[in-house]
Amino acid sequence: MAAEAKRLAANAAGDFFVDSTCIDCSTCRWVAPANFDETEGASRVYRQPATEAERHQARMAVIACPVGAIGTTTKHDLHAAEAAFPDQIAENVFHCGYHARSSYGAASYLIVRPEGNVLIDSPRFARPLIRRIEALGGVRTMFLTHCDDIADHQKFRDHFGLTRILHTADARGLAVEMPITGREPIRLAEDIALIPVPGHTRGSACLLYRDKFLFTGDHLSWRPGKERLGASRDVCWYDWDEQTASMAALADYRFEWILPGHGHRHRLAADAMAAEMKSLVQRMKRAA
Ligand code: SF4
Missing domain, CATH: 3.30.70.20 (Alpha-Beta Plaits)
Incomplete structure (x- = not known):
């Protein structure tokens, strides 16, 4: 407190x-x-x-x-704020809140879908949140964008029996139920693609939902002060040239939303987002 x-x-x-x-x-x-x-x-x-x-x-x-x-300084009733998470962002995509210290406060997200709900990265395992997620249908899959934002993944696995997905290059000894490998995109379901984006870490990956919502981990975020997309060389733990190449490949996809682990989410029309991505790739190349 x-x-x-x-x-x-x-x-x-x-x-x-x-x-x-x-x-x-x-x-x-x-x-x-x-x-x-x-x-x-x-x-x-x-x-x-x-x-x-x-x-x-x-x-x-x-x-x-x-x-x-x-x-x-005064006492507040926090029940309504607790119940506000997961907080709807758009359509069936939610921000989980309850950020975890062990993920350095990274955001996690929930997609609610008839085929099974998907958690992107791990929030704190907090009882009010768990009850709300249960009311939304539980969780079938937890997609971990990279090794830094995994927080309470094991508690979620134990509670929901979910399938964890993590790239083997970021496994660090963690044996998940569905390891992914390589650099090629993987079609997890008709509406979900997993896109490896090595750079920030060797095994970083994004999740693209409905060709509209891109969950980016620490690969990419919105810079509100500059009103543009950004990637941080200061926190590039693996390889900046790789991250630049991954960004260039990612720019071939169409999406409207970026939903990062750290930093601001943002929505643009798909054409505007594509132009922003191309501009970011050029800035990254100049910074190489
Ligand atoms: S920046 Fe993060 S750690 Fe600091 S007060 Fe805000 S939420 Fe808490």
Whole structure:
């Protein structure tokens, strides 16, 4: 739980605050952007919530925060914020919330579909979330985009009996039920393609759903300040040239949404997204 004694001085005066245990994962900044922003190496409350809708979003940030770094000076009922996750993004695609410290606060997502629900990366194994996922039909498959965002995967496996998918190049001794190999895309189902994108890690992979929603792990995210797609060389753990080549191959696909592990999700019309991808590949090549 956040501690008032550790309250960051950069917070706006008032009820909600971020304390010094913040790991700067950015989650609160996109869950409740009206109230949280970035300060030096952390988040802060730059403006106190002024409406009940803003207070609800701020409470959702409390629930999503992986380290419990968001607090309030008054007591709040968090049940509605707990019940708000998984939070619908569009159609049958949800943000799970309940980010895990062991994934450095990475986002995870749920696709609800008649053929079996799919989790993309692992949220915290939290009882309120599990009950909500059960109400949405449970989970049949957990797709792990890479080795860093696997969090509580074993608890989800034990609880739901789901099938975990992970590229063997990122297995690090983890024996999953469905290992994938190589660089060629894999058609998991009529509506789901798995696309290896080595670069950030050797075994990174994306999941493309309905040729519309691209779950990108740490391969690709939206940069809200620059209003463009981005990939980070600073956190490229394997090979930047490989990541650039993977991005160029990914640019051949059509999609509208990018849903990353870290950073902001974003939607563009498919043609605009394709143009953004081409532009990003050129920037990556120049940065080689
Ligand atoms: S969600 Fe928590 S850890 Fe992440 S940036 Fe916000 S306060 Fe910091």
